[in-house]
Amino acid sequence: MSIPDDLAEQLLNAIIDGTYPPGSTLPPEAELAEASAVSRLTVREAVKHLRAQNVVRVVRGRGTYVNPPDRWTALAPVVKAASRGTGGGLSEALIEARRLIENGAAELAAHRRTEDDLAELREHLATMRAAAETGDTEQFVQADIDFHDVVLRASGNLFVPLLFEPFGALLAQGRRETSAVPRIRANAIDHHEAVLDALATGDPELARRAMNAHMNQTADDLRTHVLKPAQP
Known part of the structure; x- marks a missing residue:
């Protein structure tokens, strides 16, 4: 520099x-x-x-x-500013951006995924389940990120994974915050399984709906369990 x-x-x-x-x-x-x-x-x-x-x-x-x-x-300073931000506004904005990209990626991936892609997704989902059982947040987060990375690559469009590249650290930070909550981990597993099942059918609309439901779940869990935790 x-x-x-x-x-x-x-x-x-x-x-x-x-x-x-x-x-x-x-x-x-x-x-x-x-x-x-x-x-x-x-x-x-x-x-x-x-x-x-x-x-x-x-x-x-x-x-x-x-x-x-x-x-x-420029994206780099915006991402840096977001990573320093507090409160839910930036986190929810990131979910909105993810929705725009990942719903379309899932739709494309339903057409273009291979059996190897499905095998990778099953492996990452299994790792998420094992990490949830042991309470290993770091392993859970990494498996979650790896699962979505497979979907992005399975879209068959070289530009799609690159769109996510600048968000890497920010996504990992947000997932560590949410994945520390057991209820959120359980919800995430259910929705990742639904995305995998939809991709396996090869139905683009079903895959898009499954990913969109996952984005809805992510936003709801953020608001319910992280931004406004339930009072004892």
Whole structure:
């Protein structure tokens, strides 16, 4: 990573952490250069990088303003901001994005999956069951991720798995939070089994409905067991 890229990353982290909230201005170029022990040219290049992602905008004669995340145009900073977020809004937004991609992937996979794909899915489902019985959250999460990865690849479209690549760490983080709850693990197993059964039939509409039901279950479990835990 170059020095300007490193400084751009530091500034992005400061924006995400709230040091420079949306609508605020970054410190003047000279001040940033002195604070970071770099040249003003380096600061200029770092800000240029953030401008290219629409993280900040320059208003001539007034300064460099921080844009809200919903105006950012690059996926990497948005994912980083989401991974630092708290509350349910970002988690539910991620489920919505998953629904858009995974429902279609399941539909394609029903047409294109192979017997080897089905065998892999059965193996990952078996691992999920074993991990649920022993309370091994990490193993459960990995098997869950692996199951969905097979579905994405079984779609037969090279672009589909790539769409999920930037979400990797964020998905794993969210699944660790939800999969620690036994009721959620049980629900997930039931729905993964339904997705597998639907894919085995080769019926695209059935596969889409099964995956959509799984997304509904994921959203409901998040709201019921994680965001608003039941009172004793």
